[in-house]
Amino acid sequence: MNIVDVLRSGRPRTERHAKALRDVRWRQRFSGEQEYLLDLAGGTTLVVHQTNIEGSTGGAVWPAAHALARYIQRNARRVGDVVDLGCGTGAAGLACAALGATRVVLTDVEEVLWLARKNAAQIPGVVVVPFDWSKASTRVDALACDLVLASECVLPQLYPLEPLADALAAILKLREGCVGLVAYEKRTYPAFDPRERFRSLLADRGVSLTVTNRDAHDPDFAADDLEIWEIRVGVETQIGDGLRVLTWGPPACRFELRKAGETRAFDVPHHPRDAIGAASWPSALATARYFLHHSSSRPPLRVLELGSGCGLAATVLSHLGHDVLATDLPDVCVVLRRATPVSVEVAPLAWGDSDSCYPSDLASQRFDLVLCSDCVYDSTAVTPLLSTLAHLWQLPNPPSALFIANEQRTALDTFLATFRKHPLLRHLRLRALPVPESYWTIDCAPPDRQPPPIALFEANNN
Ligand SMILES: C[S@@+](CC[C@H](N)C(=O)[O-])C[C@H]1O[C@@H](n2cnc3c(N)ncnc32)[C@H](O)[C@@H]1O
The missing domain is CATH 3.40.50.150 (Vaccinia Virus protein VP39)
Structure with missing residues (x-):
């Protein structure tokens, strides 16, 4: 039975037919009538007069x-x-x-x-x-x-x-x-x-x-x-092929991802800068831009993100086909779960050297990449973050690579210097990546809200 027969008979055989029939009924129901019954959910119906106006x-x-x-x-x-x-x-x-x-x-x-x-x-x-x-x-x-x-x-x-x-x-x-x-x-x-x-x-x-x-x-x-x-x-900002920033908060940043002709909008809350973890940090945007530009040369990776905040980087990496475990403090995970698509796995992970900080199955997992986007937000973050990285690289299956995106702050210099001397991390060759200015420029943000320069680093076991 073809769709025309279905429509004529009014008897759908498949869900697709039923949907087509519903659409036709809804769209054509009152087309020739003098009164259009505009029903809203919950039982309200407006009677709207129609007529042919020459x-x-x-x-x-x-x-x-x-x-x-x-x-x-x-x-x-x-x-x-x-x-x-x-x-x-x-x-x-x-x-x-x-x-x-x-x-x-x-x-x-x-x-x-x-x-x-x-x-x-x-x-x-x-x-x-x-x-x-x-x-x-x-x-x-x-x-x-x-x-x-x-x-x-x-x-x-x-x-x-x-x-x-x-x-x-x-x-x-x-x-x-x-x-x-x-x-x-x-x-x-x-x-x-x-x-x-x-x-x-x-x-x-x-x-x-x-x-x-x-x-x-x-x-x-x-x-x-x-x-x-x-x-x-x-004004929107085009980032790579698949991501557009439509508005750069507060109260929220609005992004649009495009893949195979499908567009999907998502909002990431953007709170004042004192709410660490609850903002779309420019470093996350630079990370997103870096991976959008380099994604074709990378096979799908299993990624562990530390301090994911509102999940912009995790969302973009997942959109690019990577398998992402996004982590943060338990409170921030509540926001993170709401802001990221279901394809992003979310788990609490507090930095530090206590085993109770880590998801219990962490040791059994194997990550290709650990991602830290604006995790060095001030000097208090340096020691616990280094402890966590040292912990990860002591696991039986240590991660293969580390990617860091950060605003250039004094705390970052301390972090880098300590990292390069750290007995459990110094074998990772940490190198700065070239960062075009466009990685942190946001056309849709006013001049007084343009982010500061972002530095990117990569390290691996070789
Ligand atoms: C296709 S009808 C849509 C009517 C109604 N919005 C709806 O969706 O049922 C397009 C409407 O645009 C109005 N329109 C066309 N040109 C216009 C103009 N220059 N200024 C204001 N309204 C205009 C027409 O008079 C008409 O009511």
């Missing part, structure tokens, strides 16, 4: 708007002030009002706004304002918000993308922390990819675009051809 796309609720509403419901902790650009019927913005937004402003070109006004009348406090993003004279000042929506407005054959990118960038810059969500249904444009074109237009305007993970979408309102992009002020 020469406009704004008379119907587009499936992306419903998917966006469900995405916001699943992911937003607090909805805040919302502006819906090109709102059409107003569906996405009205859903935000139903989800407790403090204020919702629906906007579109004047000719279609009568429909949004009719729909907005159901929910007290929703404001409807004409806003035509294609008119350079249109001012955005009144549109300051926490969340700006654009559902199905990236339609390059109908509407030029540049004015929309201008409007979104201007609105995002009105209020600190403002986030944009753009819902996009993939359509075929043989000459170019609208997402990449829009990404580059936004980047030119100082705004980054992340494709949200599919598993963050409501599974009943997700489809292969529907994407939700999160946009924020901040």
Whole structure:
């Protein structure tokens, strides 16, 4: 039975058929109706009036708007002030009002706004304002918000993308922390990819675009051809082929990893510098860059990371196919487990010379590489860290190599000098690696938050 027969019969035989049927029902259910029943999880249903508006796309609720509403419901902790650009019927913005937004402003070109006004009348406090993003004279000042929506407005054959990118960038810059969500249904444009074109237009305007993970979408309102992009002020930094830094905290650093055409965004908490272990240290970024640049020449390694902090280096190494055991103090492991993908193994390991500091099965394991990224954060770290390294190199199967990334501090000089004289470590030939300045430059960070220079070292048993 092919998919068309399945759809006609309404009787799915496989999970794939069932999903296709669910999508069609959800996406087509009310397409020809005067009322679109926009249901939210938990039983709320909005009745959104639809109609055919001559020469406009704004008379119907587009499936992306419903998917966006469900995405916001699943992911937003607090909805805040919302502006819906090109709102059409107003569906996405009205859903935000139903989800407790403090204020919702629906906007579109004047000719279609009568429909949004009719729909907005159901929910007290929703404001409807004409806003035509294609008119350079249109001012955005009144549109300051926490969340700006654009559902199905990236339609390059109908509407030029540049004015929309201008409007979104201007609105995002009105209020600190403002986030944009753009819902996009993939359509075929043989000459170019609208997402990449829009990404580059936004980047030119100082705004980054992340494709949200599919598993963050409501599974009943997700489809292969529907994407939700999160946009924020901040220029992204491309690191090697597979990693982009989208924002460099605080409160969090946002990264995007790409592999075989799949993108995956992840956030690493970035707390003030006094919270050791709870920050994305620039050394971790330099480590990530080093391995991203040299990964093709390395076979998969079993890696033990000491003092993993929030797990940026561990995440990137795991993404590159290495088998990573990330370790830190027990308290930090709680953050580490949350921040790293399941492929990264996490275990508490406190540095020092007591056996109780180490995971009980450590001696039975064989590591190709031990990684220390900004572990020499001050002079108190030197002795316990050296004890741990000495312990590892006394095991029956000592690790093959050591990689160190560190900010250049006085404590690092002490560490290096002691390491080179240490009776159990001096046979490891520790050598500095050349580090291009680009390894620690973060384009998306302001000048006053640029990290200091990072030094990299490698040592092995030969
Ligand atoms: C495909 S509809 C999407 C409607 C609604 N957001 C949804 O997802 O159901 C695109 C909307 O963009 C609006 N639009 C197009 N050009 C615009 C412009 N220059 N300024 C404001 N809105 C515009 C259209 O009027 C229409 O309502």
